[in-house]
Amino acid sequence: MTARANSRGIRSLRRWAALTGAGVLALGMAACSSTGGNPDTAGGNGGSGGGTVDTPRVTIAMVTHEAPGDSFWDLIRKGAETAAKKDNVELRYSSDPEAPNQANLVQSAVDANVDGIAVTLAKPDAMRAAVQAAAAKGIPVVAFNAGMDTWQDMGVQEFFGQDGYIAGQGAGERVAKDGAKKAICIIHEQGNVDLEARCAGMKNTFGATEILNVNGKDMPSVESTITAKLQQDPAIDMIVALGAPFALTAVTSAKNANSSAKIGTFDTNAALVDAIKGGDIQWAVDQQPYLQGYLAVDSLWLYLNNKNVIGGGKPTLTGPAFIDNTNIDAVAELAKGGTR
Numbered sequence: 001m002t003a004r005a006n007s008r009g010i011r012s013l014r015r016w017a018a019l020t021g022a023g024v025l026a027l028g029m030a031a032c033s034s035t036g037g038n039p040d041t042a043g044g045n046g047g048s049g050g051g052t053v054d055t056p057r058v059t060i061a062m063v064t065h066e067a068p069g070d071s072f073w074d075l076i077r078k079g080a081e082t083a084a085k086k087d088n089v090e091l092r093y094s095s096d097p098e099a100p101n102q103a104n105l106v107q108s109a110v111d112a113n114v115d116g117i118a119v120t121l122a123k124p125d126a127m128r129a130a131v132q133a134a135a136a137k138g139i140p141v142v143a144f145n146a147g148m149d150t151w152q153d154m155g156v157q158e159f160f161g162q163d164g165y166i167a168g169q170g171a172g173e174r175v176a177k178d179g180a181k182k183a184i185c186i187i188h189e190q191g192n193v194d195l196e197a198r199c200a201g202m203k204n205t206f207g208a209t210e211i212l213n214v215n216g217k218d219m220p221s222v223e224s225t226i227t228a229k230l231q232q233d234p235a236i237d238m239i240v241a242l243g244a245p246f247a248l249t250a251v252t253s254a255k256n257a258n259s260s261a262k263i264g265t266f267d268t269n270a271a272l273v274d275a276i277k278g279g280d281i282q283w284a285v286d287q288q289p290y291l292q293g294y295l296a297v298d299s300l301w302l303y304l305n306n307k308n309v310i311g312g313g314k315p316t317l318t319g320p321a322f323i324d325n326t327n328i329d330a331v332a333e334l335a336k337g338g339t340r
Contacts, residue, residue: 052088058090058116058301059092062080062119062293063105064102065099067189067216072244077093079289079291079294087301089297103127104130107133109134110133110134110137119141121154122146122189123192123193131154142157142299142300144160148164148315157303160292160296160318161315162317162319163197163315163317170201171198172201173205178282180262183209183236184210185203223253224253230259236261237260238262238263239262242266243265243266247272263281264284267284268323273335282324283323284323285319285323286323287320288319295318
């Protein structure tokens with residue numbers, strides 16, 4: 001490890017220690033990803049509760065790197081729609097898992113003269129020109145979910161999400177506490193800076209971690225790749241996935257390989273809640289996606305109407321916290337309702 005990386009690791013460990021206490025307190029309100037029902041398609045008037053403000057109607061574009069079928073984004077979108085309904089916002093949601101296409105969607109929003117843009121920065125280099133074009137045109141941009149280390153350099157004024165590296169360190173500590181000897185950390189989208197940061201953080205606190213890249217767009221391939229790895233190396237006794245669908249697939253892979261490896265994950269959906277309750281999956285790291293979507297839209301409304309900026313130039317952290325068999329019942333019903 002380089003001196004710079006080591007220094008970052010020390011700083012992150014200190015931050016993780018500080019966040020752990022806050023994360024425990026936040027468990028009661030921590031949001032886990034869920035299938036959440038179908039997102040509203042009528043201009044952002046879905047979501048729960050809240051009246052509508054009397055400020056002028058504005059248009060906000062939300063552009064994410066959502067991959068089709070990934071239920072994590074249902075909660076992002078539902079939170080955004082709830083804020084949009086409250087704030088009298090026309091929400092234009094679009095997504096594409098390919099970074100150049102996502103950048104084109106941002107540029108289209110700029111060309112349409114929207115009032116604000118909320119964007120994920122999973123592959124920041126590909127997004128830079130489009131995001132800076134928005135800033136140059138005077139369109140406020142906030143980032144969420146991915147891009148913790150790059151948002152400020154791109155002219156983005158706020159960030160909402162978890163620090164992937166810190167969250168990964170917490171996962172590594174949990175793996176060690178669980179008594180594992182060798183683990184694999186599964187990256188389902190190569191080049192995604194947040195996913196890579198999670199596995200790097202995990203390796204920092206649990207050195208016996210091997211990174212396994214899979215093609216997240218092809219779930220049968222994910223299953224066969226994990227199965228083959230477990231068959232090749234029976235010493236693996238812990239699998240950490242970076243998304244609920246991949247954790248559930250890992251359950252099948254472990255059975256196919258006759259492996260007794262335990263499974264943990266980042267993020268959840270309704271099926272994964274049941275898997276934790278049933279013992280097939282040990283725990284999930286929660287970053288509160290509903291909150292990320294809500295804050296991204298609400299922060300833009302605050303800026304457009306009152307020039308408020310949240311965070312004081314620093315990221316606003318929405319996680320991490322752990323969901324396991326000690327607190328799963330507290331979020332299970334909310335997950336079924338589509339807000340956790």
